Amino acid sequence: MAMTKEKWKQEILRYLFMLIGCFFYALCLDLFLVPNHIVGGGVTGLATLGNILFHWNVGTVAILLNIPILLLGLKTQGWVFIVRCFITNMVLGIFTDLFAFLPSITQNPLLAAMYGGLAQGVAIGLFVRFAVSSGGTELLGRVIHHGLPHIGIPTWIAILDGIIVLTGAVVMKNPENVLYALILIFIATKVSDTVITGLNRAKLCYIITERPDEVSRTLLENSPRGVTNLSGKGMYSGTPKGVLLTCVKSHQLVELRRLVRSVDEEAFVIVSETTEVRGKGFESMEEE
Known part of the structure; x- marks a missing residue:
């Protein structure tokens, strides 16, 4: 069935704001989290840990880690959603590596967690509002929930993100990483909620x-x-x-x-x- 003019408009807006969301997420990583060695949740958190330990490119590692998750989600989430996830994942990975040359704005990890949460919250809010996703623990939580439905999707995502944050703290021998990650997640959650629901409450x-x-x-x-x-x-x-x-x-x-x-x-x-x-x-x- 041919797409109507209104549908085309919606798709153009969807991918326009996806690009903007990826831009803000990449800045969150390159300007704040990676240079200050803050391992947040999600696949990007694992990619950040890989950069800290082995100097791997964060964007490239995130793309590679997401591929098996996308394949796992194909059966339960449908190919349309997975294609959107794949495109978003690729764009985010490219942007992250493309802007990696930018210098860190601050060397204060507390400020980095706060402003990183602000940028990440804008990105996540745009992703949710326009029904796109970069995959990661959010998609993996959906997949696991399909097999183990007695635990909700948000709980699975929280468990997966918590494991990644704790792993980062243990590997880096830096328990403060957990505190910075909590600040990051809290601010990102509040900002994304504002982006999704709007300021005009x-x-x-x-x-x-x-x-x-x-x-x-x-x-x-x-x-x-x-x-x-x-x-x-x-x-x-x-x-x-x-x-x-x-x-x-x-x-x-x-x-x-x-x-x-x-x-x-x-x-x-x-x-x-x-x-x-x-x-x-x-x-x-x-x-x-």
Whole structure:
């Protein structure tokens, strides 16, 4: 079946951001991790250890280590995903070796772990957001989970990465590597989550009030956000309650509280974070 114009656009964007992700991941390795001898998780962590011990090219070793993992994943993950992994793996390996001549920005391993986590988080976030992968322990975790499904994929990935980090610490006789790797992984996780969900997070608000019609009318008259009335009952007093549900952007929260208080000072407002809101007034419902 011929690809539509929209599908072509999605594929072009996918591989464009894959290139950007590989660029940031390569900079993470070449500017921060490899020169400061920080062995993080994943296949690139093993490749970094090979560079430290034998001066092997990190990118080339990562490509070679990933090939058997990609072959293992072919049956369970499908050829389309594996082809994307192969292309990403090749590009990342080439970029890593291509930029290896760049001098390290810092000789402080703590700063290297922090800024390396920042660059790696951007890369991983782009990979996840645009459905590409370089393989590695993430793909190996999927393969193992297929055979041993009683343990989740994230757990398998954590186990594999932990083994690599500990191996690096033991081989280099440097237990501090574990601490730097934890900093790296923590920052990378937070940054990748931000890249995946975006900066424009919203607040989910529940407004419990005995005057739901008046409160909702005031909100609708003064805000572009919709309001949904859920039926409720105060279990202590036994009186009916209106539970109003609405989502607002962060900067609109103060105004929402002011409007609710102007109508019902006894209202109970519950605010929680949301990682993604799609629909009118927020992100488009279209797939990326």
